[in-house]
Amino acid sequence: MTDHNIPVTEDELHAYVDNELPAERRLAVEAWLAAHPDDAARVTSWRTMSDALHAKYDAVADEPVPPRLSVDQLSRPPRRWMVGAIAASLLAFAVGGGVGWAVRGASATPSVFANFTGDALEAHKLYVVEVRHPVEVAGSERAHLQQWLTKRCGWQVRAPELGDSGLKLVGGRLLPGPTGPASFLMYETASGERFTIFASRAETETTQMRYAASGGNGALFWADRGVGYVVSGGTDRDRLTQVARLVYDQNEKAGL
Amino acid sequence: MSNDFRHSVETMIPALRRYARALARDTDIADDLVQDTLVRALRSEKLFLGGDLRAWLYTILTNLNRNRRRSLARQPTMMELHDTTADASGTEAEGRDISRALATLAEDQRAVLLLVVLEGLSYRDVADIQGVPIGTVMSRLARARAHVRAVIEGERPALRRVK
Numbered sequence: 001m002t003d004h005n006i007p008v009t010e011d012e013l014h015a016y017v018d019n020e021l022p023a024e025r026r027l028a029v030e031a032w033l034a035a036h037p038d039d040a041a042r043v044t045s046w047r048t049m050s051d052a053l054h055a056k057y058d059a060v061a062d063e064p065v066p067p068r069l070s071v072d073q074l075s076r077p078p079r080r081w082m083v084g085a086i087a088a089s090l091l092a093f094a095v096g097g098g099v100g101w102a103v104r105g106a107s108a109t110p111s112v113f114a115n116f117t118g119d120a121l122e123a124h125k126l127y128v129v130e131v132r133h134p135v136e137v138a139g140s141e142r143a144h145l146q147q148w149l150t151k152r153c154g155w156q157v158r159a160p161e162l163g164d165s166g167l168k169l170v171g172g173r174l175l176p177g178p179t180g181p182a183s184f185l186m187y188e189t190a191s192g193e194r195f196t197i198f199a200s201r202a203e204t205e206t207t208q209m210r211y212a213a214s215g216g217n218g219a220l221f222w223a224d225r226g227v228g229y230v231v232s233g234g235t236d237r238d239r240l241t242q243v244a245r246l247v248y249d250q251n252e253k254a255g256l
Numbered sequence: 257m258s259n260d261f262r263h264s265v266e267t268m269i270p271a272l273r274r275y276a277r278a279l280a281r282d283t284d285i286a287d288d289l290v291q292d293t294l295v296r297a298l299r300s301e302k303l304f305l306g307g308d309l310r311a312w313l314y315t316i317l318t319n320l321n322r323n324r325r326r327s328l329a330r331q332p333t334m335m336e337l338h339d340t341t342a343d344a345s346g347t348e349a350e351g352r353d354i355s356r357a358l359a360t361l362a363e364d365q366r367a368v369l370l371l372v373v374l375e376g377l378s379y380r381d382v383a384d385i386q387g388v389p390i391g392t393v394m395s396r397l398a399r400a401r402a403h404v405r406a407v408i409e410g411e412r413p414a415l416r417r418v419k
Contacts, residue, residue: 052354
């Protein structure tokens with residue numbers, strides 16, 4: 001066999017770099033490269049390119065996988081309505097960078113959104129830093145808390161179970177809302193990360209989720225059956241969306 | 257759904273995220289792609305008739321990205337143009353160069369380059385993923401490499417030549 005006499009093709013050079021070359025042509029390619037500096041330079045540049053790609057992107061594979069990509073969560077059969085709403089709000093994030101407000105129903109004016117989210121973020125900032133008195137009624141009195149808030153607010157207030165997100169109910173309080181009383185519930189993780197749920201009557205029936213950020217806090221607003229909800233937390237949108245989705249899911253399941 | 261299948265899918269998530277990040281060059285879009293890929297894969301276990309799970313997942317992601325770009329092409333959205341600098345670790349000039357060079361590649365060429373070089377797939381697998389003959393994969397790879405090389409090596413001398 002005189003493989004060495006067959007000219008090396010460009011395809012063979014690529015196959016050589018990518019370890020796809022049949023073993024019997026390897027020596028021929030190496031001899032060719034020794035005699036053809038231009039081709040040798042190309043091969044070197046391809047290897048440099050490969051190193052640069054790995055240097056740039058391998059770190060992504062070492063990052064912790066975000067909660068929204070958890071296989072357990074994704075393989076739960078989703079409620080169709082919710083998936084649409086969440087997909088739409090994620091799309092709104094992607095397109096508008098957080099301010100792309102896709103409004104379903106013309107009745108949801110930006111001022112409803114702004115009033116609600118403003119009030120909720122103020123309450124969030126005010127109370128999440130409280131060590132001794134973050135709430136009026138403690139989470140250990142869940143039944144009493146729900147009953148009291150329901151009576152004062154005028155709609156069925158339920159404190160969702162957010163254990164799936166590692167969140168435990170700290171408790172709640174009654175606050176003035178944009179157009180009447182508001183319920184304010186606080187949750188906490190074992191590491192002290194706090195989320196709050198602010199709810200009050202809204203002058204709109206139903207909207208999709210919208211995002212707002214202020215300082216080190218992020219908030220997701222939506223309205224459903226005449227009640228507006230704002231879930232506030234840190235600025236990690238994935239985490240916030242995960243928590244808001246749990247809240248939404250449980251309210252919907254309860255038929256609120 | 258079998259736990260084995262689920263677990264196998266799960267172990268692929270880091271590599272899928274890496275490929276998606278390089279393909280879309282935007283953290284949020286990349287993870288949206290991975291999420292959609294996982295949802296589809298998990299719902300279609302029955303459609304997966306053995307074979308290489310890895311290649312199957314890359315196929316789903318590659319197709320989703322193609323569809324996404326097609327629907328973007330119908331809308332006047334310019335989101336593709338902003339280069340996410342907070343991307344991965346690349347703060348050195350080389351990292352910026354490589355992602356900028358990737359951005360200028362045609363979609364199919366970029367996918368071939370990333371699948372072969374970054375993800376280490378065989379030419380045969382990539383041909384199956386893109387639904388084309390191996391010869392087409394090789395010509396896409398050759399064009400991608402020539403283009404990236406021209407972008408990276410062509411830009412620097414041009415800057416030095418300024419008088």
